[in-house]
Amino acid sequence: MPKKRGADIVIDVLLEEGVDTVFGLPGGAIMEVYDALFDAPLRNILARHEQAASHMADGYARATGKVGVVLATSGPGATNLVTGIATAYMDSVPMVAITGQVPTHYIGTDAFQEADVVGITRPITKHNFLVTDIKDLALILRQAFYIARTGRPGPVLVDIPKDITQQIYDYKMPTDKDVEASLPGYKPHYEGNPSQIKKAAELIRKAKRPVLYVGGGAVLSGASEEIKELVELTKIPLTTTNMAKGVFDEEHPLALHMLGMHGTYYANMSVYHSDLLIAVGARFDDRVTGKIQEFAPEAKIIHIDIDPASISKNITVDVPIVGDVKLVLQKLIKELKKKPIEWVKAREQWLKQIEKWKEKHPLTYQKSDKVIKPQYVIEEIYKATKGEAIITAGVGQHQMWAAMFYKYKFPRQFLNSGGLGTMGYGFPAAVGAKLGRPDKKVIAIEGDGSFIMNVQDLITAVQYRIPVIIALINNSFLGMVRQWQQLFYDSRYSSVCLATQPDFVKLAESFGAVGLRATKPSEVSKVINEALKVDDRPVLIDFVVDREENVLPMVPAGKSYREMILSPKQKGEAETMYLVG
Amino acid sequence: MGEEIKVLKVREEKKTEVRKHIIIVRAQHNFGVLTRITSLFAGRGYNIESLSVGKTNEPNVARITIVVNGDERIIEQIIKQLRKLIETLRVRDITNQPHIERELALIKVHAGTDSERNEIMRLVDIFRAKIVDVYTDTYTIEITGDTEKLEAFIDLIRPFGLKDIARTGIVAITRESATRKLSYKEQQVD
Numbered sequence: 001m002p003k004k005r006g007a008d009i010v011i012d013v014l015l016e017e018g019v020d021t022v023f024g025l026p027g028g029a030i031m032e033v034y035d036a037l038f039d040a041p042l043r044n045i046l047a048r049h050e051q052a053a054s055h056m057a058d059g060y061a062r063a064t065g066k067v068g069v070v071l072a073t074s075g076p077g078a079t080n081l082v083t084g085i086a087t088a089y090m091d092s093v094p095m096v097a098i099t100g101q102v103p104t105h106y107i108g109t110d111a112f113q114e115a116d117v118v119g120i121t122r123p124i125t126k127h128n129f130l131v132t133d134i135k136d137l138a139l140i141l142r143q144a145f146y147i148a149r150t151g152r153p154g155p156v157l158v159d160i161p162k163d164i165t166q167q168i169y170d171y172k173m174p175t176d177k178d179v180e181a182s183l184p185g186y187k188p189h190y191e192g193n194p195s196q197i198k199k200a201a202e203l204i205r206k207a208k209r210p211v212l213y214v215g216g217g218a219v220l221s222g223a224s225e226e227i228k229e230l231v232e233l234t235k236i237p238l239t240t241t242n243m244a245k246g247v248f249d250e251e252h253p254l255a256l257h258m259l260g261m262h263g264t265y266y267a268n269m270s271v272y273h274s275d276l277l278i279a280v281g282a283r284f285d286d287r288v289t290g291k292i293q294e295f296a297p298e299a300k301i302i303h304i305d306i307d308p309a310s311i312s313k314n315i316t317v318d319v320p321i322v323g324d325v326k327l328v329l330q331k332l333i334k335e336l337k338k339k340p341i342e343w344v345k346a347r348e349q350w351l352k353q354i355e356k357w358k359e360k361h362p363l364t365y366q367k368s369d370k371v372i373k374p375q376y377v378i379e380e381i382y383k384a385t386k387g388e389a390i391i392t393a394g395v396g397q398h399q400m401w402a403a404m405f406y407k408y409k410f411p412r413q414f415l416n417s418g419g420l421g422t423m424g425y426g427f428p429a430a431v432g433a434k435l436g437r438p439d440k441k442v443i444a445i446e447g448d449g450s451f452i453m454n455v456q457d458l459i460t461a462v463q464y465r466i467p468v469i470i471a472l473i474n475n476s477f478l479g480m481v482r483q484w485q486q487l488f489y490d491s492r493y494s495s496v497c498l499a500t501q502p503d504f505v506k507l508a509e510s511f512g513a514v515g516l517r518a519t520k521p522s523e524v525s526k527v528i529n530e531a532l533k534v535d536d537r538p539v540l541i542d543f544v545v546d547r548e549e550n551v552l553p554m555v556p557a558g559k560s561y562r563e564m565i566l567s568p569k570q571k572g573e574a575e576t577m578y579l580v581g
Numbered sequence: 582m583g584e585e586i587k588v589l590k591v592r593e594e595k596k597t598e599v600r601k602h603i604i605i606v607r608a609q610h611n612f613g614v615l616t617r618i619t620s621l622f623a624g625r626g627y628n629i630e631s632l633s634v635g636k637t638n639e640p641n642v643a644r645i646t647i648v649v650n651g652d653e654r655i656i657e658q659i660i661k662q663l664r665k666l667i668e669t670l671r672v673r674d675i676t677n678q679p680h681i682e683r684e685l686a687l688i689k690v691h692a693g694t695d696s697e698r699n700e701i702m703r704l705v706d707i708f709r710a711k712i713v714d715v716y717t718d719t720y721t722i723e724i725t726g727d728t729e730k731l732e733a734f735i736d737l738i739r740p741f742g743l744k745d746i747a748r749t750g751i752v753a754i755t756r757e758s759a760t761r762k763l764s765y766k767e768q769q770v771d
Contacts, residue, residue, distance in 0.1 A: 119616075122613075122616065130612075183667060294589070294591055309661035
């Protein structure tokens, strides 16, 4: 290997790792890397804010399964990444963040644009590094990629002082073996314990009211096929979390759709009454379980997860299986097939009961021909895209409607900030997703409150001619907070009114994007189809929707599934929401 | 408009008591590793009672003894999180295993008069401690033992006028019998 500059070693490692796109924004401490990037065979997306860059890298990673890469300078550049890194951490997204740092001899002197970035990001990264010697640079970067994409994936940050990017060093690219050998304490466990798998199979055979509860781990592990096979073999109905949408076709008769706070009535009832819950790559988040003592109270629980720390964290499980979801499910299916599966017949009663629940309270909303119902917008987007688009969402009511009223059928189809709940995520994530999956239509379903948090990067999408559609569910409110204020704070609407807002159509046009607007239900499908025709720039559609529509059903925070608020059924019934039980 | 749903029996989660745990961590001795370890406790509002770090027989491997009060559930979760850290090599809770605990303290105590000096020297003798520094009105005592012994000694000399105490925190190691399955008596060697 020839002698190389630190910055060029960074590029070499990116290429070695198969990176084709990086997102970021330069600044003093990372200038050397940007200099090397100038003629590197890499697509370099210049964002306008580091937070947006980090969400772009995140969206790219979620859409493709590859490691997303984001670059930022020291100090404010790096601190602006914090929200994006934390978002990726909570949802186990593989990401490598490379930040410039002040030169080694300035560290700790309160130098210009200095911040202890390794200290700041320690609790929100899977691991992070400060490079103190150019000899370690290549190995650390390769370790970062290896850690980010293996085991339970997550973001890894590498902080590189400017002088190290400038030094010249005669380096050798570390091999995969070097990388593994250099991390003696890091050995993700992929194979499930065979005796535990046997126990799980036995419980599945005996269960009368089983339910599969599938989370984001199934997507990360690429276990879509195995899940389908398991469901069809065992006829066990399946509910997914927000993070696992699309891992199983939502049009399938055994699909119960989402569970939890804004889960369907039938998913929540099935879980509540189940005698066996098979949790697959899910982590029993409070938004899923509600009141933990009443979560599947009669069920034995099988929990398959690659992260031992997720097991028995919130709820004690009966059969824990630590391992990669895909591998474990393959073995479990094999084990189940060893004996005749006539026990499936005993489940008919259970499936009938679930059918009844489905008929009784399907996912629905009060339709209108005067005002645009937000749910209607999502349904129309679903129709216009034939269910084939990649959907991203910000955080709030629109996110939940996007989860409920678009029917997903392939994994990595619905990208949103499930764990951290980061407003402003949807649009930049769509930009990243579109760059990773140019073959797909990508639509960011955003709220007016959420979108404006990263509005500046509309210019990035214009600059690179990225044809993403922003479907703005505009209710001039911080809608989810308003909903909680209506339900739990006696309708005292404190700091949620966003009636003072830009003209979003003009805003889009001023950026060089296409701006469209729909104010009547009859205009909705027209503007969607118009937007879908644009292929050389982003489109923003301002859907002016019913201002006080609520996301229902809803299990109030910390309550049991029994206390679910269901959607009003008829006209004029909007205020008469009722509790079950 | 409400509808009847049979109320099922609630899930019972085991309650566990708060007690002292001794956790041994072996980790790669990189900078920042100690912060990663301690922040897992701090982030959950757990105060570490004592912490001691030292080198081991292997190069670049540190051994960390952590003493913390906590309930089983949280401690189990912290141990899992400790194992999850990239730089930790081995994490054990040795609380329930036969083990030896030692702590060292250096104690400065007022020793002005002859009778005070005599009394202190007697206590030092009984506790098998050592006087390691003497000044006109001050003795500095070195004492080793488990926490109870140290506390007892400190209580006894407190009336003379404690000036300063420096304690190392506990280091602990399992008895070989715990791994070799030999009887406890055969292993009674300190």
